[in-house]
Structures are given as C-alpha cells and as structure tokens.
Amino acid sequence: MADKIKLFVNGEEVEVESGKNLVDAVSAVGIEIPHLCYHPALGADGNCRMCLVGLEEGGPPLVPACKTPAQEGMKVLLDAEHIRKIQHDVMEFELINHPIDCPVCDQAGECKLQDYYMGYDRKDSRMTVPQVTKSKKLDFGGGVVHDQERCIVCGRCVRFLRQITKTGELGIINRTDTARVNIFPGRPIDNRYGLNVVDLCPVGAMTSSDFRFKQRVWFLKKVPSVCHGCAKGCSITIDHNREKYQDDIIYRFRPRLNQQVNGYFMCNDGRLSYRRENEGRLTQFRLGKNERDMLDVITGCNKEIAHSRKTVVLVSPDLSLEQMVSVKALAEKLGATLSGFSDGYIKTGDGDDYLISDDKAANRKGLEILGIDSSRKSFEEAMADAELLINFNNDLSLSYDESGIRSLLGDTRTIACSTHDDELTGQAHFALAISSYSEYAGTVINCDNVLQHFTKAVTKNNELPDVCAIAAELGSPLQNAGQAYAELQRAIGALSEYQPADIPAEGLNLNDSEAANVTA
Amino acid sequence: MSLLDILMIAIRVAFSAFVPLCFIAVCVWMERRGAGFIQDRSGPNRANIFGFRAAGLVQNLADAAKLIFKEDIISAHIKHKFFFVLAPIIVFFTAVVSFGVVPFADTLVINGKSYIMQGIPIDIGILWFLALAGFSVYGIILAGWSSTNKYGILGGLRSAAQVISYEIPMGLAIVSLLIVYGTVNLNEIARFQGELLFGFIPMWGAILQPLALVIFVVAAFAETNRTPFDLAEGESEIVAGFHVEYSAMKFAVFFMGEYVALFVSSAMIVTLFFGGYQIPFLATKTLITIAKPLAFVLMIGLPVGMYYFAGWIRRSNISHYPRENDPRAFEAKWYIRCFWGLIVIVELLLLAILLCQSGGDTINIFVALLQVCTFLVKVTMMLFVYIWVRWTLPRFRYDQLQKLGWQMLLPLALLNIFITSAVVVALS
Amino acid sequence: MGAKVKTIARRGSTLQERIFLIEIFKGMATTFGHFWRNLLDNSKLYVRHYPEVKPEIPVRWRGRHRLTSHEDGSVKCVACFMCQTNCPAQCIQIQAGERLDGKAEKMPVSFNIDLLECIYCGYCVEACPLDAIRMDTGIYSVTGKDRESFNMGIDDLLAKQGAFTEEDYKKGGA
Secondary structure, rough: OOOOOEEEEEEEEEEEEOOEEHHHHHOOOOOOHHHHOOEOOOEEOOOOOOOOEEOOOOOEEEEEEEOOOOOOOOOOOOOOOOHHHHHHHHHHHHOOOOOOOOOHHOOOOOHHHHHHHHHHHOOOOOOOOOOOOOOOOOEOOEEEEEOOOOOOOOOOHHHHHHHHHHOOOEEOOOOOOHHHHEEEEEEOOOOOOOOOOHHHHOOOOEEEEEOOOOOHHHEEEEEEEOOOOOOOEEEEEEEEEHHHOOOEEEEEEEOOOOOOEEOOOOOOHHOOHHHHHHHHHOOOEHHHEEOOHHHHHHHHHHHHHHHHOOEEEEEEEOOHHHHHHHHHHHHHHHHOOOOOOOHHEOOOOOOOOOOOOOOOOOHHHHHHHHOOOOOOOHHHHHHHOOEEEEEEOOOOHHHHHHHHHHHOOOEEEEEEEOOOOOHHHHHHEEEOOOOOOOOEEEEEEEOEEEEEEEOOOOOOOOOOHHHHHHHHHHOOOOOOHHHHHHHHHHHHHOOOOHHHHHHHOOOEEOOOOOHHHHHO | OOOOHHHHHHHEEEHHHHHHHHHHHHHHHHHHHHHHHHHHOOOOOOOOEEOHHHHHHHHHHHHHHHHOOOOOOOOOOOOOHHHHHHHHHHHHHHHHHHHOOOOOOOOOOOOOEEEEEOOOOOOOHOOOOEEEEHHHHHHHHHHHHHHHOOHHHHHHHHHHHHHHHHHHHHHHHHHHHHHHOOOOOHHHHHHHOOEEOOOOOOHHHHHHHHHHHHHHHHHHHHHHOOOOOOOOHHHHHOOHHHOOOOOOOHHHEEEHHHHHHHHHHHHHHHHHHOOOOOOEEOHHHHHHHHHHHHHHHHHHHHHHHHHHHHHHHHOOOOOOOOOOOOHHHHHHHHHHHHHHHHHHHHHHHHHHHHHHHOOHHHHHHHHHHHHHHHHHHHHHHHHHHHHHOOOOOOOOOOOHHHHHHHHHHHHHHHHHHHHHHHHHHHHO | OOOOOOOOOOOOOHHHHEEEEEEEEHHHHHHHHHHHHHHHOOHHOOOOOOOOOOOOOOOOOOOOOOOOEEOOOEEEEOOOHEEEEEEEEOOEEEEEEEOOOOOEEEEEEEEEEOOOOOOOOOOOHHHHHOEEEEEEOOOOOOOOOOOOHHOOOOHHHHHHHOOHHHHHHHHHHO
C-alpha cells in the first residue's frame, strides 16, 4: 500500500495515494479532472490541455494535472472561473473541426467529447469558416477503421502501438489543423492487440470494423465476465442485447480493468471470441441423429450408463470449477475413470509474454487443483476397453485428427455434452446441448493462479442446462452449482470465506496460499 | 272440432309465439335509432341490401348473420357444459312462453262461437306471468355460475338478489290491482278496463291504481334487467356479468330473450294498467255498432296521414352532404311507393267492410283486428318508454337498488293495499 | 395560492329530489326533446358522414409515418437509432449498414415500424436529428387483412409522400 498524503481540491481536504499524478490520485477519491490524451497505461502526454488545473500557491498557476505528481499540501483549484474557462475553451477548440456526426458515430454514448461537452462546454459553435475536411473511413487494417475528421489528435493510439505492442504502425503527420493520424503507406496495423486502439480512442475516430453499426452502445447490457479464449483469463465486459422478438446476442467483448491479470487491454483473438458464443451452437438434444426432448435423451443416457461396465468421463479444461467438481462427483458415483486429457488445447509457440498464453484452455489450473488426471497415457488406456464415453465439452478434434478420433472411439458408445455442434456431437449416440460460459456463473483459475468469478450474462430464449445440471441428471450427488461451490470451498481453502458474489472483481491470487490450502 | 276451430287455435298460438320474436327486431331497431336520436347522432344507417337500408333495419339482419356464423365457443374451463348451454334456453323460453296468457283482442265471435284471443287459454293469467318471470332468473344465475368466471358469478348473484327484492313489491302491487279487478284472468281484466268511470274516464288500471302503476313499472324494469337496474351486466365493473363467457348464438339467445322479456313486460303493463287491447272510450260492443263509420273515417284518415308521412320520409331520407344523384332520395321514392301500395290494399279492405252487411262476422273480425292493432301500438309505445328511460337514467349503485326495493317500494306497495282494500270495502 | 376550487352544491336532499320521479320525468323530458327534434329533422345531428365525407386533416395531425428522402430519392435516414431509442412503444426496429453513396456513412438496411404497436406519440419525429421521419402522410386510418401488413418496411415508408406542402408543414409547428 502506497503512502497517503493530504492535499486540497477546491479548498476541501482529501486524502490520496502518493506517487500518482493528480488525475489518478483525485479520481480515486471520486473527483474527476477531465482529460483526453492521458491514459493511465500510456502515461502522460500533455497535448490536449484539458486537464489544466490551478495551483493556488507555489509553482506555476496552471499545470497539466496528468503531468503533475500529487504532493502533500497541494492546493488544487478545479471549479474556479478561469479553470472552467480553460476547459470550455479547450472543448471549443477540440470541436472546431469535429464533424459532430454523433448520429452515425459508433462512439456516441461512450464518447469523451460528448461527456465533456455536456459537462464543461454546452455552448454553440462560433465557427463561421468551413471546417477542415479530412479522410473518413480509412481502413487501418487489423479490423480498425479510422475517421480523421473525428480525431482530436490525442495520440493515445500512436502511443499504445509504440509503448505497449512496440510495433509503431501509427504516426501523426502534418501540423496544426491538418495534423492527422495515419499508417505508413502499405503498412497496416498488424499485431494481435491492435483492436485496443478502438477502446483507447476517447472519440469515435477509431472504430472496429467488426462492431461497426451493429448496435448503439446504449442498448447494450454490460456484464463483467472472464474471457475463455486462453489460460490468461482476461477480465472482460460482455456487451449483449436482446432485440425485440430476437434472441439475446453478444455484440462485443471489451477488456475490463484488472491489474492482477490483464491491466487495461486484451488480445484481438479474445476480443473476437464472442462470435463463438453466438455461432455454431448446439441447441438440440439428440438421440443418434434424431432431435428429442431433453428428458428423453437423459433417460436414454441413464439407461446407457446403467448398462455400461466401464465408463470414461472426459472433462473439458474450459469448464468452471463448480462444473468440474460436479463432473468429478458424477465420475466417483459411477465408478468411472475421470480424465481431463486436453493436450490439443495447447498451441505451443502461439503465446507471448504479454496477454496471450499457449494454453487455450481457460481453467487447466482447476483440473490440477481438483486432482483430475489429464495425461494422454491414462486417458488412452482407459479408452481402450471403455464401453461408454461421457464427454463434457472437451473438443477432441483439437487433440486428434478425424481418423484418430475414430480409432480412439472404436465402438465405444458416446454421450456428448457440448456447447457447440462439432464432429463428435455429430457422431455421438447421445448429444446434449449445454450452456456456454456467457450463460452461466462460475469460477475459473487462470495460468497465473488468479481465481476469478464471473456471473451469468446472457439469457437465451431457449435456455440450456449447464454442466452441473446435466451431471446431476446423470446421477451426480451435487444437484446444482451452489452445492458444487460448497464442495469447492472444501477443496480450496482460500475460498472458504468467500461466497461467489464476494470474490473481488480483481480475482483472488492463490499463489500465496494455494499450496498449503488445497486438500483435494 | 271444425276446421275453423283449428284455424283459430293455430292463429292465436302463432300470434303469441311469433309476435314477440318479430318484436325483437323492432326493439333492437328502436333501441339503436332511439338511442341515436336521443344522443344527437343517427344510429346504424349504413347496412343495406341493394342500397335499401330500411331506416337501419337491415343492420339487424347483418347482426343476425354475424351471430349465426360466429364461432360458438365453450371454454375448456367450463365444467358443467350442460347447464352452460341450458341457461340461455331457459331465459329465452320462459320469456316467450309467458306472453301466452296475454290477450291481444276481445273474444271473437264467429258463427255464434266464441274464440279466446290469447295464446294459452288458462285462467291463472297474471300468476302465470309472475311464475315465469321469477323462473327466468334461474337462467341468469345458471349462466353466471356455470361460466366459472368471477364476473359471471357476480352478475348472476346480483341478478338473483335483485329479482328477489323486486318480486315482492311487484307481487304486492298486483295484489292491490286484483282487489280492484276481482279476478286474475287477464282477459277479464282487459274487459273490465273497457268500462268508463263516471261515464267519461276509461276505467284503466293506471287511473284506478296510479301508485301500483309506479311500483309495478319500476319493478318490471328491475325484472327485465333494464337500465337503471342492469347491474347484472354492469359493463363498467363486471365486464358483461352473467354472459361474459357466451359467444355467437348462445349470446344471441340471451340477447333475444332479454328483448322478448321486454316485450312481454310491456304487454303486461299495457294489459294491467292501460286497458290492454281496448280502444279508449270504445268498448267492444260500441265498436261493433260503429264499425262502418269508423272504417269510413279510417279510409279518409289513412291517406291524409300517409301524405304527411311521405313528406317526412322525403325530408329525412336524403344525404346531408353534397352528392350527385343522391341514392337516398331514390330509396325514399321507393319507400313511399311501397307505403302507398300498402295503403291502397288497406283502403280496399276497408271498402269491403263498408260494403258488407252490418252485424256479421266480418265486422267482428274487423273489430278484433282493430283491437290487435291497438294492443300492438300500446305495447310499442311502452317499449319506447323502456328505451327512453334507458337512455335517460344512469345505473343505480347496488346499495341504492336494494334500498329502493326494500325501503321505498315495499312499504308503498303495502300502503297501497291497505288504502285500496279500505276504499273497496267502503264502496261495496 | 392553489388552483381555484369551484364548490358545487351537492344535490339530492330535497323532498322533490328524493322522490326521484319528478326528477326522472324532467330528465326524460330533456331526452325526449332531443329525440323529437332529431326525429322531425335529422339534418342537424352532430355526426360526420364519415366514409363519404372525410375529415380535414390538420397539418399537425400525427398520421402514419413516412421516411423522407433527398431530392434524388435516396433515404435521408442515417440509422442513428434516435427514434428507436426514444420510442415508448418500442415499435421501431432498425438495422444499420454501410452507406456507399457518399451522403453519409450509415444508412438503414431495414427500418420497420410495427403500426399495431405504435401509439402515434410522435416522439420519433421529435427525436430525429435529420427530419428523416415524419408523420405528415395524413393517413389517419390504417387497415389491413393480416398482422404482417401493419409492419411497415423501409420501402413502404419511403413510398408515401407528405400530404402537405413544405411551408405548411414547417408552419404547422413541426
């Protein structure tokens, strides 16, 4: 914990953390200093002048708050007449050449210019000369579309690509009112974090070609969640909406600030992984190739389980801890071999040292903590004489090719519980549709041993059961995710004092206590 | 039994069965156009057959066609389907049958034999009416109950309580009438009213028993569930009351039953208080003697009346907005022609009566026809009163209804009996 | 000071009123007066001879909607969703798409108004920043044989022209 210092804002004493600049320090106690170019992850640039504040004594009368460290006893002036005039003048300046095409701008609703106009300006334009026109709808590559007219040249995007990804595709060319952000000719944005500039852009200059015109942002319901794209488990916000007469659909993922895991950003792949939640989903329950009622299929499964002499239960490393606990309890009840074999989820060499992990499974640490064996050898040995395979959403096509799956299964009967309609569900004897991670609440542990809880975001018209419910139907003694969580609390000591809702948004770092507390 | 006997029985039964049914259309039409005119609007006037709207009567045909072809729904939640179907039948049947005892002309003498002019030749008369009027409420209660619907049951219960409350004053009002008339036979009651009081006032029930008239009319309104006593329907609070769940013809039967009951109770009021079929100052005997002069007066009066009526049709039946070759004027022309044709036929018949010998059966039949017409005119006027009241008065609140029944009408009816008996005893 | 309160004497307490009959006859006289007057002369009924004589629609009347277009016939709407956002009945469904004719960046790919749900409040017209949606068609009666026919698509909405001149519309307080 950083030291606390005391300073004065508008004459009122506030206690803030030391070692921060004024913008961050006072925003932590709820006082907003408007700023456009400053971003905590990118550092201060000081080019927008929006954050100019007055200092009452000592030092210059006007300082940019983003570049001024908070110091003991500082007397900061925010609501003085001249400060407000500066803010108003800066806003007027920014809006001189801004096209004000809010109706067609995707940023409208989460736009800094709109917010600050309403907060600090609220005046009509005094412009009488024609606005400077620039290029619109420039394809910057990497799914980024740029509008130079809307751009306020804060340079956040340029700095991001220089400081964070160190690729530096963007630059600001020309000066004064012809200054504009552009790529170097023939060198589009080409890195796996490029879409973050869309979030970084305080205005609508950077838009995502993927989200462009799909929805107005104020229609979107925003639910915090965890990305299941790889083992990093970035904190995200799921933006979803149910249009009238239609199904609840996810429109985008956005990174959610989590200093323990991903900071402010996330990778493009994870950002676009929302599509997998909308497309290719298995929504039916099938007996062989025939669509049936859920209860019919479950009854069939239960008969199959009763007849089987040797059952193998395969669990996906993407499942939440609660679901793994449920499946484990089911396997113990049935006397079945439980395996978490999922070597195919690991794409060696795909990861980097920032936010992308080699392992594309969201909860492999969970398998380890719950002591679920995931070695190839034991799985294939068990499969050799198995009569029944119950697969809980483990995508075998990642680990085996087509003939490999065929020879692995042989004449083993299969019950496939799957979120997606894939090859295995196509040939399974029983196919059961289950909900995916945007449709249930759960807990996952990422590759750095950070445990995060996420809530249910999407409610589909045709709600599917989650793995816990299916496991309970097939005979697991744990009836639902709540009971599974209670069981989980027994297995992971660090969880004993937390209910799911109490787990901090930043997640629990199990590194300190994990070794000592895991009893399973 | 001669052929004539059988014919006369057929005629009188047919009359008492079909006239109420025909009057349903008249009632509905009068109700709609009357309501329209009372509220300064025109009422239904668009439905037509080849452009002929018959002053809105065609709307009734359209409604009937609609009701017949509508889907007849019995909701799945209705358990007692038999009673559900039975209820409208009870309402309709009791209403039609209770008209049977009302005489629509004096006893007709043909070939020296007398023929009673009422549907069911029984002597209990007024008691028959009371019994059946009380019975028709069973239909309403049954409908409300078997609908398995809270609004239905509330409507049925209201109706039951209302009928009980108003049967008593109605019965008591009739008691005082019976003291005066000395008989329950409606035919005799009607004949009694043909006499003159002090030689110049018709001895109508309305003049002998004004208080009983008020009580009886109020109670009759309540019995027929008409405004201001239509709480059983109470659209504003219980949707439609007992017939919420009814659709198509089952609803139509309720609807028709209600109008038949209206007709019957008008006929009853006319018979008990307004001299029945009697033409004022002209008792049956007098009529027979002055039949020929009367026919002559009619022969002159009818065309004169028709002339003014034709003028009224011509004035009313036009489009009140600029229109080329107004089809309504064309329509009016045909109506007038039809009416003149009718008048010509009536004139010829009257001429035949003038030419035939006096004192014969033809004169008797002519007199009977005159009395039937008188009766129907009186009933129609009473029907208009019903409609008139409906579009004048708002609905009573339930407690007001009970208060009026028990605290005002009942004591008044009892008082009336005492006074009447005292007077009758003193005079005899 | 609050609003002016007009005290109306409560009636029904005098004997004459409590007898009811006299008051009832007074009422009946009134209604019969109307009946008789209208029976003799039905030209003064307070009615509009509707399908034959159409009412005159004032400019400010909120009739069926239409989408306005540029001179060249292309749709003015830029799919900003202001009308859909503002619609209290949620009867407007828009799908936006890329616009390639250079007039704007965005245009509606589909624009549906469900007239069965519309409450004709006119908020969509108020909300529109581009005067792209108006309720000046003068259509006050929308009829159809099935539900689908009440779902106005973009082509239906563009097809109808305004019933009033531009000056009248502007003057009408739009």
